[in-house]
Amino acid sequence: MDIQRLSLNQITCENNSLIEVVENCQNEGIDWIAPWRHKIANAGLKESARIIREANLKVSSLCRGGMFPAASKAERLKRIDENRRAIDEAAELGxxxxxxxxxxxxxRDIDGARAMVEEGIEALIPYAEQAGVKLGIEPLHPSFAADRSVIVSLGQANDIAERISSPQVGVVIDVxxxxxxxxxYEEIERSSGHILGFHVNDWCKDAGNPLTSRGMMGDGVIELKRIRHAVEDAxxxxxxxVEILNDKIWEMPCDKTLKLTKERFLELV
Amino acid sequence: MDIQRLSLNQITCENNSLIEVVENCQNEGIDWIAPWRHKIANAGLKESARIIREANLKVSSLCRGGMFPAASKAERLKRIDENRRAIDEAAELGxxxxxxxxxxxxxRDIDGARAMVEEGIEALIPYAEQAGVKLGIEPLHPSFAADRSVIVSLGQANDIAERISSPQVGVVIDVxxxxxxxxxYEEIERSSGHILGFHVNDWCKDAGNPLTSRGMMGDGVIELKRIRHAVEDAxxxxxxxVEILNDKIWEMPCDKTLKLTKERFLELV
Structure with missing residues (x-):
């Protein structure tokens, strides 16, 4: 795959500041970055936007909004408000x-939580439209169903996107x-017209905790090129x-991580 | 749930011998047991069958056959033969x-591996029929797709059972x-008529490695009664x-584990 399409998701270099990651992207000829909100909060929103803009980096997405289900209506409304702040930040970051x-x-009510997700997304649409920001539903692996996302398959994300049927809402596909x-593959085809992002990394055998053992491309079993072709066909x-949460990779120096990322991306994606 | 339906899957007491587990089942008034092949191999097949029979325990299932996909045809045939031994053992254990x-x-060819699974199951049918043993396809959580099972949903297991359409083949549902x-719930309904087993335990939040952090009923987020009712309706x-792979529970003395298992089963399943 062409280097022009490579975007570094900032969590891949979790132990580095925004400015370090941006400098390393420049050194490696990486044109895109995908910041995380906790990193932006550390550096300050306006300062982050300035750092990225002055480095001539484009921003592929902001990670992350969401987290809609909550026990009380008041808390759910608070979370929707928090998502409005995330929309503002996305717009500010370009x-x-x-x-x-x-x-x-x-x-334990997983169906109830799924309904709350859909209600939350719908509630955000007018604000997102005004800000010119689209909402990318990222289904997470079922390993995270208890603590991060009750949306666990692309089929479910497509269902929501189709029911809501707004140009503001689509899906993000992470291998x-x-x-x-x-x-x-049938769900990738079905998501045609509303794919808002595509993330690569790998799933390693017997890896342990799925949260922090995501693999570098090539270290696991995922058919990367096959999925990438399907996403392009859609x-x-x-x-x-490239979004990798991996405690061993986080220990590597940022420049080494980016060199390896680039090498594997060019060869294997 | 009634104690009469409780079966102790032996892996819940991984650190105990068959005879210890059997004695503890008797003490607690548990009528059923589900042994694992590696434990049976330790105790010896005939001796295991004798221990279980003399304790008047019934055997709900033998765990496990399977592991069909392999790189070469010779290795795949070897695995089918190994499954024939597992069928013999099931029959011997009653x-x-x-x-x-x-x-x-x-x-990395997950579709190819899925085809090998189906071929393997089909190849076993005549032998299973003669032995009077049914083959229960247990879909595993997608966390195990890279190292244990490419069959990751009840829908897939139902597809295979329907395509093969033999009274010898069904599904095992583990919460x-x-x-x-x-x-x-729609897939549980669809599995009506070919459910060969039902397993309970729990999924704990932020638990770590999914292989060894399965929870005791009540310690996690699964809607146990709802699923149990659906399985009964089917x-x-x-x-x-009760099948729990959990390194903390494995450290408990067998009698304490069984008392807790019974208590939670009666209250929460």
Missing amino acids: TDVLVLVCGAAPD YHVWWDPKL GYNGPIE | TDVLVLVCGAAPD YHVWWDPKL GYNGPIE
Whole structure:
């Protein structure tokens, strides 16, 4: 895959500041970055936007909004407000995509939580439209269903996007979260026209905790090129984020991580 | 739930011998047990059958056959033969259910591996029929797709059972593996008539490695009673195995584990 489409998702270099990551992207000829809100909060929003703009980096998405389900109506409204702040930040950073990690059930009622997710997304649409920001529903791997997202398959994300049927709402496809799905290729086809992002990394065998053992491309079992071709056949030709949460990779110096990322991306994606 | 339906899956007491587990089942008034092949191999097959029979325990299933996909045809045939030995053992132990953990892809070709699973199961049918043993396809949680099972949803297991359409082949439903599935209840309904087993335990939040952090009923987020009712509505009224792989529970003395298991089973399943 062409380097022009590589976007570095900032979590891949979790132990580095925004300015370090931006400088390393420049050194490696990486044109895109996908910041996370906790990093932006550290550096300050306006300062972050300035750092990225002055480096001539484009922003593929902001990670993350979402986390809609909560036990009380007051708390759910508070979370929707928090998502409005995330939309503001996305606009300020110059990206039109806010990635949604939808949230887990506050109790055992998974169906109830799924309804709350859909209500939350719908409630955000007018604000997102005004800001020119799209909402990308990212289904997470079922490993995270209890603590991060009750939306666990691309089929579910497509269902929501189709029901809501707004140009403001689409899906984000991350290979780590969807590679196991027997319906993956038909659901990628179905997401044609509303794919807002594509993330690559790998799933390693016997890796341990799924939260922090995501693999570098090539270190695991995912059919990366096959999925990338399917996503392109569905019409997505935008930036491809490399997003790796891995405690061993986090210990590597940022420049080494970026060199390896680039090498694997060019060869294996 | 009634104690009469409780079956102790032996892996819940991984650090104990068969004879210890059997004695503790007797002490607690548990009528059913589900042994694992590696434990049976330790104790010896005939001796294991004798221990179980003399304690008047019934055997709900033998865990496990499967592991069909392999890189070479010779290795695949060898695995089918190994499954024939598992069928023999099930018959000798007095159960008519062999649980299948279907296996992972030997490479990155997940579709190819899925075809190998189906071929393997079909190849076993005549032998299983003669032995009076049924083959229970147990879909595993997608966390295990890279190393244990490319069959990751009840829908997939139902597809295979329907395509093969033999009274010898059905599905085993374990709440840990399926609770996250947006199509769970429709797939349970669809599995009506070919449910060969039902397993309970729990999924804990932020638990770490999914292989060894399965929870005791009540310690996690699974809607146990709701799923149990759905499985009963689909016509299954057989034994319910408690199957917990958890390194903390494995450190508990066997009698304490069984007392806790019984208490939670009676209250929460």
